[in-house]
Amino acid sequence: MIQELSYIGIASPRAEEWRTYGTELLGGKLASDGSDGAIRLAVDDINYRIAIHPGIEDEFLYAGWGMANETDLRSFTDHLTRSGVTVQSGDSELLRERQVAELVWFTDPWGIRHELSWGKAATPLSFTPGRAMRGGFVTGDQGLGHIVLQVPDIELANQFYVDVLGFRLSDRITDDRFTVRFYHVNGRHHSLALHEFPGHVGFNHLMLEVEQFDDLGQLIDLLDAHDTETMQTLGRHTNDLMTSTYIGSPSGLQIEYGYGGLTIDDLSWVARTYNQPSYWGHKRPATTRSRIPGIVKPVEITPTDV
Numbered sequence: 001m002i003q004e005l006s007y008i009g010i011a012s013p014r015a016e017e018w019r020t021y022g023t024e025l026l027g028g029k030l031a032s033d034g035s036d037g038a039i040r041l042a043v044d045d046i047n048y049r050i051a052i053h054p055g056i057e058d059e060f061l062y063a064g065w066g067m068a069n070e071t072d073l074r075s076f077t078d079h080l081t082r083s084g085v086t087v088q089s090g091d092s093e094l095l096r097e098r099q100v101a102e103l104v105w106f107t108d109p110w111g112i113r114h115e116l117s118w119g120k121a122a123t124p125l126s127f128t129p130g131r132a133m134r135g136g137f138v139t140g141d142q143g144l145g146h147i148v149l150q151v152p153d154i155e156l157a158n159q160f161y162v163d164v165l166g167f168r169l170s171d172r173i174t175d176d177r178f179t180v181r182f183y184h185v186n187g188r189h190h191s192l193a194l195h196e197f198p199g200h201v202g203f204n205h206l207m208l209e210v211e212q213f214d215d216l217g218q219l220i221d222l223l224d225a226h227d228t229e230t231m232q233t234l235g236r237h238t239n240d241l242m243t244s245t246y247i248g249s250p251s252g253l254q255i256e257y258g259y260g261g262l263t264i265d266d267l268s269w270v271a272r273t274y275n276q277p278s279y280w281g282h283k284r285p286a287t288t289r290s291r292i293p294g295i296v297k298p299v300e301i302t303p304t305d306v
Contacts, residue, residue, distance in 0.1 A: 066117060
């Protein structure tokens with residue numbers, strides 16, 4: 001079974017700007033560049049977890065999901081094949097690039113690429129924040145953080161991600177504006193969320209969680225100096241209890257920067273339905289309300305039944 005969100009990759013014509021944005025604002029550590037010139041960032045002792053590849057347009061390239069070991073990866077690959085998913089094996093060049101021991105990849109019904117791997121390279125005691133911080137990031141057995149994907153059909157997506165991939169529902173938020181489902185694979189309240197956006201597919205945001213509340217506050221203070229927009233003001237979510245803000249990035253996607261997220265236990269957890277996303281805050285400034293957040297494109301693939 002999938003154990004964590006291990007890494008992500010995007011493409012962007014403004015990839016170089018992440019050298020400063022990812023370190024001096026987000027607090028990541030600059031890792032060695034990829035073979036294609038990708039800017040790579042570490043947020044813990046894993047050598048890198050975020051890759052921004054040079055590209056002609058902003059694009060979500062892949063989500064990397066971590067497996068416990070080679071036995072789990074091979075068993076899960078067999079399960080995917082039996083379920084009708086076309087699985088490709090990563091070659092030696094891809095393994096070197098992702099710095100993993102073994103890797104397979106496939107796409108969801110709308111072409112979003114997912115990679116499964118084990119053995120991602122780590123260097124003990126190597127992480128130092130890219131800016132002054134009181135603490136680091138919440139990772140460990142909770143993985144990188146969470147991602148939110150935009151899908152045209154939430155029911156079909158739920159069928160694929162739950163029945164085939166084994167994500168477990170944490171809860172959902174439904175109101176007259178949107179429908180979102182939240183899924184966990186470990187103690188983090190959610191490593192994946194799916195937001196229904198009919199006729200479109202895309203990547204809304206990456207969430208990074210810090211260990212100290214002050215590091216969230218200091219990021220807010222730094223936004224003007226880095227000419228970075230607030231996409232949603234400071235607020236607290238109803239379902240995972242995260243206190244966070246959403247900010248723009250050089251490459252279309254949003255970053256949710258948060259503190260105090262809920263951890264859950266499958267033995268006692270009961271999924272709920274909420275009718276609002278936040279107790280307070282998370283307001284969209286007037287300058288951002290007319291724009292679709294994230295990296296989004298019209299659906300170009302007609303999914304088959306899964």
